[in-house]
Amino acid sequence: MRMLLIHSDYLEYEVKGKALKKPEEIKEDQKIGKLDEVLAVFMSVEKVDEQNPDEVVDKAIKEIEDVASQVKTKNIFVYPFAHLSSELGSPEIALKILKKIEEKLKEKEYNVKRAPFGYYKAFKLSCKGHPLAELSRTIVPGEAKKE
Numbered sequence: 001m002r003m004l005l006i007h008s009d010y011l012e013y014e015v016k017g018k019a020l021k022k023p024e025e026i027k028e029d030q031k032i033g034k035l036d037e038v039l040a041v042f043m044s045v046e047k048v049d050e051q052n053p054d055e056v057v058d059k060a061i062k063e064i065e066d067v068a069s070q071v072k073t074k075n076i077f078v079y080p081f082a083h084l085s086s087e088l089g090s091p092e093i094a095l096k097i098l099k100k101i102e103e104k105l106k107e108k109e110y111n112v113k114r115a116p117f118g119y120y121k122a123f124k125l126s127c128k129g130h131p132l133a134e135l136s137r138t139i140v141p142g143e144a145k146k147e
C-alpha cells in the first residue's frame with residue numbers, strides 16, 4: 001500500500017461520476033464531504049497487499065496514528081486514490097481494506113470520514129506547509145518501508 005499523508009486546514013470533496021462499473025453504493029449525503037483540521041490520507045492499495053490484508057490494515061493504522069499524534073489531530077480523512085502505484089490491487093480487496101482502516105480508527109476514537117470508493121471526485125485541500133505536513137509511507141505485508 002502507498003500512502004500520501006497531508007496535514008490540512010480542510011479537505012472537501014464532491015462526487016462527480018462513476019470511475020468503476022460498480023462503484024461503492026453511497027447515500028445522497030455522501031456525495032459531498034468535508035473535514036477541518038484534518039490528516040488527509042490518500043491510499044493506493046497494491047497487489048502485494050492481497051497476500052495479507054489484515055497485516056496491511058494494522059500497519060497502516062500504526063503509521064496513521066504515528067503521524068496523527070505528531071501533527072496533533074484526531075480528524076482523519078481516508079481517501080481512496082488509485083494514482084500512487086502502478087501495481088494496484090483489486091477494487092474488491094481495496095475497498096475491504098479501506099473500510100477496515102476506517103472502522104479500526106473509529107474504534108480508537110478518531111473522528112474519521114472516508115471518501116466514496118470508485119468515483120471521480122473534485123476535491124479541495126489546504127496543506128498546512130509545516131515540515132510534517134507532507135509525508136508518504138509504503139506498507140507491504142511482512143515489512144513496512146518508510147520513505
Ligand SMILES: Nc1ncnc2c1ncn2[C@@H]1O[C@H](CO)[C@@H](NC(=O)[C@@H](N)CO)[C@H]1O
Nearest residue numbers: 019044045080081082088089094117118120
Ligand atoms: N487499488 C485501489 N486503491 C485505491 N482506490 C482504488 C483502487 N482501485 C480502485 N480504486 C477506486 O476506484 C476508482 C477508480 O480506480 C479510484 N478513484 C480515484 O482514485 C479518484 N481519485 C478518481 O481518479 C478509487 O476510488
